[in-house]
Amino acid sequence: xxxxxxxxxxxxxxxxxxxxxxxxxxxxxxxxxxxxxxxxxxxxxxxxxxxxxxxxxxxxxxxxxxxxxxxxxxxxxxxxxxxxxxxxxxxxxxxxxxxxxxxxxxxxxxxxxxxxxxxxxxxxxxxxxxxxxxxxxxxxxxxxxxxxxxxxxxxxxxxxxxxxxxxxxxxxxxxxxxxxxxxxxxxxxxxxxxxxxxxxxxxxxxxxxxxxxxxxxxxxxxxxxxxxxxxxxxxxxxxxxxxxxxxxxxxxxxxxxxxxxxxxxxxxxxxxxxxxxxxxxxxxxxxxxxxxxxxxxxxxxxxxxxxxxxxxxxxxxxxxxxxxx
Amino acid sequence: xxxxxxxxxxxxxxxxxxxxxxxxxxxxxxxxxxxxxxxxxxxxxxxxxxxxxxxxxxxxxxxxxxxxxxxxxxxxxxxxxx
Numbered sequence: 210x211x212x213x214x215x216x217x218x219x220x221x222x223x224x225x226x227x228x229x230x231x232x233x234x235x236x237x238x239x240x241x242x243x244x245x246x247x248x249x250x251x252x253x254x255x256x257x258x259x260x261x262x263x264x265x266x267x268x269x270x271x272x273x274x275x276x277x278x279x280x281x282x283x284x285x286x287x288x289x290x291x292x293x294x295x296x297x298x299x300x301x302x303x304x305x306x307x308x309x310x311x312x313x314x315x316x317x318x319x320x321x322x323x324x325x326x327x328x329x330x331x332x333x334x335x336x337x338x339x340x341x342x343x344x345x346x347x348x349x350x351x352x353x354x355x356x357x358x359x360x361x362x363x364x365x366x367x368x369x370x371x372x373x374x375x376x377x378x379x380x381x382x383x384x385x386x387x388x389x390x391x392x393x394x395x396x397x398x399x400x401x402x403x404x405x406x407x408x409x410x411x412x413x414x415x416x417x418x419x420x421x422x423x424x425x426x427x428x429x430x431x432x433x434x435x436x437x438x439x440x441x442x443x444x445x446x447x448x449x450x451x452x453x454x455x456x457x458x459x460x461x462x463x464x465x466x467x468x469x470x471x472x473x474x475x476x477x478x479x480x481x482x483x484x485x486x487x488x489x490x491x492x493x494x495x496x497x498x499x500x501x502x503x504x505x506x507x508x509x510x511x512x513x514x515x516x517x518x519x520x521x522x523x524x525x526x527x528x529x530x531x532x533x534x
Numbered sequence: 535x536x537x538x539x540x541x542x543x544x545x546x547x548x549x550x551x552x553x554x555x556x557x558x559x560x561x562x563x564x565x566x567x568x569x570x571x572x573x574x575x576x577x578x579x580x581x582x583x584x585x586x587x588x589x590x591x592x593x594x595x596x597x598x599x600x601x602x603x604x605x606x607x608x609x610x611x612x613x614x615x616x
Binding site: 219220222224225228229238240242244245266268370371372376378379380382383384385386387389390392396397399400401402404405406407408502 | 550552556562566568576581611
């Protein structure tokens with residue numbers, strides 16, 4: 210028995226793609242959607258012997274049969290409830306989260322992505338250091354609480370600013386979000402960064418931007434270009450308007466990016482690069498939980514097949530191995 | 535700026551630079567809603583989408599209507615030169 214276990218939520222369309230990929234590769238799929246499983250799923254786990262069983266909707270999965278574990282944005286189901294006290298909601302989600310995290314240690318196969326690696330890889334400082342260590346070009350970047358250092362840095366070049374971890378922040382029922390934005394060097398003189406670590410990065414002039422999806426030892430490159438790219442510091446608001454193509458990643462970039470992936474101890478990443486007018490590639494950042502379904506949809510590139518293809522074939526029965534890639 | 539904005543801005547002084555032009559939306563609108571935008575099919579283990587625009591193939595903020603909340607965070611965080 211070979212099972213791909215997906216820990217996610219019912220509304221994540223990326224997992225719909227993964228379910229289809231499992232069917233194409235004759236791999237059994239067990240989707241553990243935390244929004245349902247935490248409320249009505251069954252777990253029966255003898256931790257002392259390692260025998261574990263999970264069950265929902267009449268579907269069962271033995272942990273020893275799992276050949277690939279995929280984590281993708283599980284959601285805290287109990288925190289969405291209104292029928293219990295907030296502290297009980299947090300407590301229940303904390304207990305379930307511990308169980309779901311422990312799955313990565315219980316299964317003896319690849320985990321996409323390992324939780325420790327994923328958490329660390331979201332940190333832009335760690336990313337930039339890992340990129341530099343791998344030999345990738347990284348734009349000049351300063352993190353400082355010193356007003357003079359920031360002003361001098363911004364005076365030397367056109368700069369952008371962004372969050373060190375992410376740009377989405379919950380405020381009660383609201384979500385506050387910020388894209389990467391250009392910095393007005395003159396106005397920066399009026400900003401007091403005391404107690405506020407501030408990231409400035411040289412704004413690299415773009416001839417194109419690349420979204421490079423890394424899955425295991427493969428790199429899948431998507432090059433986007435268009436006049437809108439020069440008008441914004443963050444491509445996300447305009448990416449629907451850009452012209453794009455699925456292209457081979459230059460080998461020297463692919464090799465270094467894979468080296469970086471290994472150093473970060475993750476199996477998957479969605480990385481952003483800028484290609485400058487001279488053709489040089491500049492690493493900007495990566496997301497270990499990044500979106501890729503729109504790329505599969507738009508360009509017909511089966512990223513989902515590449516992910517499911519990471520399943521540990523050595524654990525599969527011989528008859529199944531023939532079908533796998 | 536009215537007095538309520540001033541009051542609010544006192545509490546947001548020290549906002550990181552990258553957040554000074556941020557936008558706001560209701561968090562529940564940034565992901566698809568079960569029973570509204572999709573119905574989960576237990577047999578196929580996939581969602582049946584009634585609102586294809588709600589799928590989060592792209593960034594979540596592509597789908598939600600996120601906009602400035604009206605407070606002047608620049609005024610709160612940038613001190614005018616004498």
